[in-house]
Amino acid sequence: MLRRSLSWLWVSLLTLSLIIGFSFYSKNSVAELPLVQTPLSARGAEIVDATDHPILLRGVNWFGIETDTRAPHGLWARDYKEMLAQMKNLGFNLIRLPYSVQSLQASTVTGIDFSLGSNRDLEGKTPLEVMDRIIEEAGQYGLMVLLDSHRLNDKEIPELWYGDGFTEADWMNTWTMLAKRYRNQANVIGADLKNEPHGKASWGTGDRATDWRMAAERAGEAILDINPDWLIVVEGVEKNVPGQVLDTHWWGGNLEGVRNYPVRLSRLDKLVYSPHEYGEGVFPQAWFSDRTFPNNLYRRWEIGFQYIARLKLAPILVGEFGGHKIGYWSKEGVWQRQFMEYLGENNLNFAYWSWNPNSSNTGGILNDDWRSPDRRKQRYLAKLLGKISFIGTITAQIDTSADFQTTPQIAPQIAPQIAPHTAIAPDSPEISAASPAPVKHQEAKQPEPPKAQVAAIDSLGSFRYTTHMDSDWQTGFCFRVQVTHQGSARSPHWRLRFQMADAVIDNSWGGRFDRQGTDYTVEPFEWGRSLYPDQTVDLGFCATKKGSDYQPQQVTLESD
Numbered sequence: 001m002l003r004r005s006l007s008w009l010w011v012s013l014l015t016l017s018l019i020i021g022f023s024f025y026s027k028n029s030v031a032e033l034p035l036v037q038t039p040l041s042a043r044g045a046e047i048v049d050a051t052d053h054p055i056l057l058r059g060v061n062w063f064g065i066e067t068d069t070r071a072p073h074g075l076w077a078r079d080y081k082e083m084l085a086q087m088k089n090l091g092f093n094l095i096r097l098p099y100s101v102q103s104l105q106a107s108t109v110t111g112i113d114f115s116l117g118s119n120r121d122l123e124g125k126t127p128l129e130v131m132d133r134i135i136e137e138a139g140q141y142g143l144m145v146l147l148d149s150h151r152l153n154d155k156e157i158p159e160l161w162y163g164d165g166f167t168e169a170d171w172m173n174t175w176t177m178l179a180k181r182y183r184n185q186a187n188v189i190g191a192d193l194k195n196e197p198h199g200k201a202s203w204g205t206g207d208r209a210t211d212w213r214m215a216a217e218r219a220g221e222a223i224l225d226i227n228p229d230w231l232i233v234v235e236g237v238e239k240n241v242p243g244q245v246l247d248t249h250w251w252g253g254n255l256e257g258v259r260n261y262p263v264r265l266s267r268l269d270k271l272v273y274s275p276h277e278y279g280e281g282v283f284p285q286a287w288f289s290d291r292t293f294p295n296n297l298y299r300r301w302e303i304g305f306q307y308i309a310r311l312k313l314a315p316i317l318v319g320e321f322g323g324h325k326i327g328y329w330s331k332e333g334v335w336q337r338q339f340m341e342y343l344g345e346n347n348l349n350f351a352y353w354s355w356n357p358n359s360s361n362t363g364g365i366l367n368d369d370w371r372s373p374d375r376r377k378q379r380y381l382a383k384l385l386g387k388i389s390f391i392g393t394i395t396a397q398i399d400t401s402a403d404f405q406t407t408p409q410i411a412p413q414i415a416p417q418i419a420p421h422t423a424i425a426p427d428s429p430e431i432s433a434a435s436p437a438p439v440k441h442q443e444a445k446q447p448e449p450p451k452a453q454v455a456a457i458d459s460l461g462s463f464r465y466t467t468h469m470d471s472d473w474q475t476g477f478c479f480r481v482q483v484t485h486q487g488s489a490r491s492p493h494w495r496l497r498f499q500m501a502d503a504v505i506d507n508s509w510g511g512r513f514d515r516q517g518t519d520y521t522v523e524p525f526e527w528g529r530s531l532y533p534d535q536t537v538d539l540g541f542c543a544t545k546k547g548s549d550y551q552p553q554q555v556t557l558e559s560d
Contacts, residue, residue: 036093038144038186039229041269044312047231047349057317058385059094059146059351060087060365066100066150069111070127072134073356077370079117081137087355088141090365090373091385095143096192096319096351097134098150101166101174103127132181132398139187146233146351147178148192148319157251159199161215168215175219179227181399190231192319193219196252196276202240203254204261212237213261220265233272233317234263236305245303245471248285252276255305258313259473272349274319275305277339279332281323282361292482294334295528295538298509299470301342302478302542310506310542311476315349322353322362326376337380344384346507352381460557462487463494467555470540476506479552480540481522485531493529494559496522496539502547510539520552 037050046054062083064073074083087095107126114123122130135145152158152166162168175191182188197212205211213234220232236255239248244256253275265271280288290296302310309316321339325332343350357364357374365373365381464486470478485491496511501518511524523529528537543550 036144038189040189040231042231042271042315043269045309045315046347047272047315047317056347057094057144057146057349057351058092059096059144059349060092061096061098061148061320061351061354061356062087063098063150063354063356063359064111065103065127065131066098066148066154067103068154069109070103070106070154071109071112071122071130072097073111073358074366074370075112075116075119075122077113077116079119080122080134081118083355084134084138084141084143086373088143090378091382093142093144094146094189094351095138095355096146096148097131098148098195099127099131100151100154101149101170102151102153104131104174135182135185135188136398139185142187144187144189146190146192146231146317147182147188148195149175150195157196157198160197160201160210161194161212161219172219172222176222176226179223179230183227183229183399185398188230190233190270190272191219191223192233192235192274194235195319196238196250197235198238198251200240201237203237203257204242205240210240213257213263216263217265220263220271224265224267224270228267228270230270231272232263232265232267232270233274233319235274235276235319246300248287249304250276250278250285252319253304255308256303258308262313268314272315272317273305273308274317276320277301277318278321278362279323279325279335280330281325281332288331288335291534291536292538293331294338295510297335297338298342299478299480299538299540301339302507303471306346306348306507307542309346309348317349317351318343319351320353321350322359322364324361324363326380340380340384350384461559462491463557463559465496465555465557467552468540469551474545476542476544477503477550478540478542480538481555482536482538483531483557484536485533488533490533491531492560494531494557495524496555496557498522498552498555500543500552501549503543503545503550505541505543508539508541510537513541 036055040047040049040055047057049055062072064071067073072080104127109122109125109127109130112119112122114120121133125133138145149171150157152162152171153164156164158164161171171194175193179191193216194212200210201212202210203213206214208214216234220234223230223232235252236249237257238251238254241254241257243260244254246256255273255275258273263271287293287296287300305316308314323332323336326336327333328337352365353359353362354364355366357366357368357370363374365377367374462485463483465481465483468480468482470480481496483494498520499518500520505513510528511522514521514523522539524537524539531537
């Protein structure tokens with residue numbers, strides 16, 4: 001009886017909050033994060049709700065609508081309401097919901113057992129109407145939804161926002177239709193404009209046919225004209241960025257161009273940048289075989305995207321990351337644990353790939369039975385998750401009068417056990433359909449690459465160490481020390497010392513940085529204190545300049 005009374009009291013308080021505009025704090029949430037009142041906005045590096053409270057998006061990708069089945073996967077095994085309830089109970093507060101333009105134009109779905117519980121609600125519905133029900137029900141569980149234009153056709157991820165038989169107008173019209181359809185649906189928070197631009201996609205080149213930044217601006221403005229409340233989520237590219245520092249990135253993971261070529265929207269308080277990050281299980285990128293792994297990851301993340309949040313240019317939402325392995329005995333496991341820690345340390349928003357177990361190169365939160373969670377993954381993700389709901393109208397507010405025609409098609413008879421997240425490899429496939437004619441623009445001025453230099457090479461006994469100023473811009477810089485043990489046996493414990501006057505460290509990697517005045521001591525983390533023969537580790541930091549005497553001086557290595 002007491003429990004029932006307390007439940008009634010909580011519902012009453014929550015209802016009152018909607019009437020008078022307060023936000024309540026959940027005692028079960030991580031770091032006492034507030035309940036979320038939509039719409040959301042960007043403020044510096046943070047995403048804030050309608051009451052200006054900073055929030056963290058803790059999401060999961062539930063794919064399927066973008067595939068041949070044209071419905072979220074797993075509904076051949078479970079009731080969709082059970083799925084949503086489980087997401088909520090595990091601590092997620094966001095679903096990144098992929099779709100394809102082709103799927104939303106279709107009239108039928110497959111891969112759903114309509115005899116299972118609430119799945120009967122979905123019978124006879126088009127893919128778009130199935131999306132409506134998923135979104136409506138997600139709202140009932142306090143789950144926000146980020147729509148993701150994952151593909152144009154229902155087969156593969158295109159390089160650009162057009163191709164595969166679809167034009168830029170097809171892509172844009174789908175977005176404006178969705179912006180109108182869901183503009184009064186409180187739990188739909190934004191548009192992830194295009195999944196993983198790659199190959200020909202460029203950033204800052206000024207070529208209308210390939211410059212993804214310019215296309216994102218066009219789509220973003222079109223959406224905001226209809227629905228000014230949505231977040232506009234812009235992914236990076238793979239390559240083709242003037243002055244980029246890193247040679248290789250994941251598809252959609254290269255946001256180096258934001259420094260010199262930021263996305264220009266009329267509402268910058270709605271702009272969020274979104275890299276994707278994966279481990280060796282998706283593709284054995286060269287950096288996983290570098291002898292400085294895993295220390296080299298921090299520099300990659302800083303250069304690729306984290307500087308955007310550090311400089312408070314815009315929030316970061318990691319739209320995809322994930323993998324099969326989580327243990328320290330594999331490179332993928334080391335990467336995945338380290339990245340989860342990085343997300344937590346830097347208060348970054350994310351959506352894990354994926355809820356589905358049938359992503360061949362990553363697996364998912366659920367095991368193959370589509371019911372039980374992968375306890376290894378969930379154990380580590382749980383450190384980042386909280387029971388954080390949005391507060392808002394959760395009754396159906398979908399505007400079905402949006403101008404969009406469905407094309408009757410024969411439902412494909414394809415078994416739903418597919419793996420839609422194709423391996424991300426450096427060699428990009430060619431576009432299979434004609435592209436619109438390029439529009440010539442004045443060639444964009446290419447910036448000078450960030451200044452980088454090897455400042456010194458020194459040694460102490462069996463240790464050899466080099467200092468690198470990896471980047472140096474007007475207000476800050478990134479500095480790194482690479483230490484190699486050249487002896488024939490395991491090294492003694494060691495540490496670094498240096499002096500730095502006019503700079504403040506914003507973030508660091510590879511060790512614990514202790515400061516006494518202008519003197520710094522760096523103790524490597526436990527796994528790097530004693531090095532094996534030929535082992536190399538990286539320690540470093542990025543800092544904000546406070547004066548002209550900002551460069552680290554008298555960098556020395558000591559050993560026991």
